[in-house]
Amino acid sequence: LQILSTDSSKKHFKFDHVFKPEDSQETVFAQTKPIVTSVLDGYNVCIFAYGQTGTGKTFTMEGTPDNRGVNYKTLEELFRSSESRSRLMKFELSVSMLEVYNEKIRDLLVDNSNHPPKKLEVKQSAEGTQEVPGLVEAQVFNTDEVWDLLKRGYSVRSVGSTAANEQSSRSHCLLRVTVKGENLINGHKTRSHLWLVDLAGSERVGKVETEGERLKESQFINKSLSALGDVIAALASKTSHIPYRNSKLTHMLQNSLGGDCKTLMFVQISPSSADQGETLCSLNFASRVRGIESGPARKQTDVSELLKLKQMTEKLKQEEKETKKLQDNVQSLQLRLTAREHICKGLQDKVRDLEFQLAEERKTRIKQETRALATASSSSTTSRQPREALPTITEKKPPLAPTRSMRMPLRRITNFMPQQQPSQGPPAKRFSDASQATSKENNNNSLRRSSLVDINALMKPRRSSIAFRPAPPPLAIATGNNKTLQPRRRVSIATLRPEPSHMNMTTPLRPPSISSFRGGNPRKARYSNLFAPDRNLVTPNAMKSSSRFNKSPVVGGGGGSSWKPTHPTVVALQKKAVVWSPLKFRNRRPSFTPRRASSVATDLVRREQ
Numbered sequence: 016l017q018i019l020s021t022d023s024s025k026k027h028f029k030f031d032h033v034f035k036p037e038d039s040q041e042t043v044f045a046q047t048k049p050i051v052t053s054v055l056d057g058y059n060v061c062i063f064a065y066g067q068t069g070t071g072k073t074f075t076m077e078g079t080p081d082n083r084g085v086n087y088k089t090l091e092e093l094f095r096s097s098e099s100r101s102r103l104m105k106f107e108l109s110v111s112m113l114e115v116y117n118e119k120i121r122d123l124l125v126d127n128s129n130h131p132p133k134k135l136e137v138k139q140s141a142e143g144t145q146e147v148p149g150l151v152e153a154q155v156f157n158t159d160e161v162w163d164l165l166k167r168g169y170s171v172r173s174v175g176s177t178a179a180n181e182q183s184s185r186s187h188c189l190l191r192v193t194v195k196g197e198n199l200i201n202g203h204k205t206r207s208h209l210w211l212v213d214l215a216g217s218e219r220v221g222k223v224e225t226e227g228e229r230l231k232e233s234q235f236i237n238k239s240l241s242a243l244g245d246v247i248a249a250l251a252s253k254t255s256h257i258p259y260r261n262s263k264l265t266h267m268l269q270n271s272l273g274g275d276c277k278t279l280m281f282v283q284i285s286p287s288s289a290d291q292g293e294t295l296c297s298l299n300f301a302s303r304v305r306g307i308e309s310g311p312a313r314k315q316t317d318v319s320e321l322l323k324l325k326q327m328t329e330k331l332k333q334e335e336k337e338t339k340k341l342q343d344n345v346q347s348l349q350l351r352l353t354a355r356e357h358i359c360k361g362l363q364d365k366v367r368d369l370e371f372q373l374a375e376e377r378k379t380r381i382k383q384e385t386r387a388l389a390t391a392s393s394s395s396t397t398s399r400q401p402r403e404a405l406p407t408i409t410e411k412k413p414p415l416a417p418t419r420s421m422r423m424p425l426r427r428i429t430n431f432m433p434q435q436q437p438s439q440g441p442p443a444k445r446f447s448d449a450s451q452a453t454s455k456e457n458n459n460n461s462l463r464r465s466s467l468v469d470i471n472a473l474m475k476p477r478r479s480s481i482a483f484r485p486a487p488p489p490l491a492i493a494t495g496n497n498k499t500l501q502p503r504r505r506v507s508i509a510t511l512r513p514e515p516s517h518m519n520m521t522t523p524l525r526p527p528s529i530s531s532f533r534g535g536n537p538r539k540a541r542y543s544n545l546f547a548p549d550r551n552l553v554t555p556n557a558m559k560s561s562s563r564f565n566k567s568p569v570v571g572g573g574g575g576s577s578w579k580p581t582h583p584t585v586v587a588l589q590k591k592a593v594v595w596s597p598l599k600f601r602n603r604r605p606s607f608t609p610r611r612a613s614s615v616a617t618d619l620v621r622r623e624q
């Protein structure tokens with residue numbers, strides 16, 4: 016492009032394409048179409064129009080209903096191209112419209128007539144791109160919807176009348192087309208943006224004679240365009256710091272200006288020589304933009320999907336770690352449970368064995384007891400004098416000289432065999448109690464009666480029909496302990512109560528006359544002699560004429576006031592061992608027949624003497 020100045024100087028500018036005044040919208044878009052369709056391939060694309068106010072930027076981008084501009088034709092081409100690739104790719108198109116008016120972002124697709132405009136800010140997303148949270152993003156499926164949206168946005172755009180343009184754009188208008196593509200073959204997804212920017216016209220405040228609100232708008236417009244120029248200069252000079260955030264416009268177009276996107280800029284100039292200076296400024300600015308060497312464009316994958324996949328992968332790894340940890344815990348618990356079950360099984364087996372052993376022992380014990388009972392029963396039938404009771408008698412021997420309380424009626428102690436009854440306490444206990452009672456010589460009669468009653472009650476069930484001398488324990492015999500024989504001496508006291516008609520038996524105090532023995536039954540006489548005490552050995556009780564033995568009433572007797580012995584009494588005292596021979600009682604009643612053990616005892620007594 017060659018600019019002829021008034022001073023005949025020429026300035027040459029080199030651009031990719033120079034459109035002539037007669038070129039149509041189709042001609043302009045024909046040069047634009049290759050780059051806008053790059054958005055379908057996953058590239059970010061930015062197209063913006065820069066130039067002096069009133070030079071046709073809005074006409075180029077928006078166009079008129081009868082002569083539609085790049086915006087509409089771009090979307091029209093995107094729908095057509097996506098349709099042609101529908102076998103390989105699936106696309107979703109959505110549109111956003113906003114304007115930067117006096118350094119404020121306003122959503123053009125929101126009806127703000129009834130409500131104050133919502134404040135929007137530029138934010139950097141996690142993917143590193145600049146986003147405007149809250150901005151309406153309307154999905155479109157055909158060109159009619161696109162045209163309706165564009166008309167609605169254009170209608171609310173801030174437009175004012177200036178000296179240079181009756182419908183001057185007082186803001187930067189930005190149309191953002193978001194394309195989401197998915198490769199139907201390999202599943203690869205892309206998400207890219209196409210920015211179509213109609214910049215507010217640069218203008219010289221003094222020349223356009225702006226004032227008031229228009230002047231303020233012009234100042235913001237020039238400030239933002241100056242920030243855009245600084246960013247372009249920085250990018251061209253490849254400085255380390257790019258001042259994108261000096262204005263909302265440059266901040267929002269950060270990725271489109273200096274990133275890995277494809278950028279196209281229209282520069283509208285005025286053919287009027289009067290606008291030569293503005294034209295040269297615009298051409299110089301465009302020349303700097305053209306000189307920017309940005310990196311190669313890069314296809315934009317769907318970063319959101321990538322981030323989701325990355326997050327899912329990390330979450331999956333974390334869950335795998337937790338799962339492995341839980342599995343280890345479960346395995347450990349299973350091992351512990353198995354060990355516990357083993358221990359429990361061992362204990363159950365032991366309990367079962369013990370129960371079985373206990374049952375066997377119970378059976379054996381029942382058998383032994385049954386056998387013992389049978390044996391005891393059989394022995395009791397043959398002899399009602401169980402030997403089990405003998406040790407009790409021998410161990411608990413009564414005193415030699417029983418006291419008054421201990422003394423039993425002679426008739427009562429005759430012919431009984433004390434037996435041990437655990438339920439009533441051992442008889443020795445009674446004797447022991449009685450021995451304690453004997454330490455008190457002056458017991459009253461009531462105590463004596465109670466003792467007698469107890470003894471009678473104790474001895475009543477053991478009453479035997481025979482006089483019996485039990486054998487001493489074998490151990491006592493072996494050791495020669497003579498004391499084991501003393502209980503025999505106590506039991507050896509026997510009272511014979513002959514029939515009133517046969518007074519053949521006598522006591523030492525009342526010796527029978529020889530004539531009476533001779534005239535009577537010789538057997539009884541001999542038996543009486545056996546129990547006759549030694550005349551030289553007499554117990555104190557027996558020596559007393561007033562002995563209580565003589566005065567003791569006859570149990571079950573006639574109940575006379577003064578008792579007199581009506582029959583002779585034979586007393587075998589303990590100092591006088593009674594010796595008899597079994598042969599002498601061979602023909603007697605079985606109850607009078609002494610046992611072999613008794614004979615042994617007798618022999619021992621004899622040796623003792």
Ligand SMILES: Nc1ncnc2c1ncn2[C@@H]1O[C@H](COP(=O)(O)OP(=O)(O)OP(=O)(O)O)[C@@H](O)[C@H]1O
Pocket residue numbers: 036066067068069070071072073074075180182183184185214215216217283
């Ligand atoms: N190539 C063109 N063919 C026919 N008319 C045009 C052409 N370019 C611009 N115009 C007309 O010129 C007038 C101003 O154009 P436009 O509003 O597009 O300028 P602008 O650069 O957007 O101005 P501003 O910056 O103030 O908005 C409009 O009426 C428009 O119809």
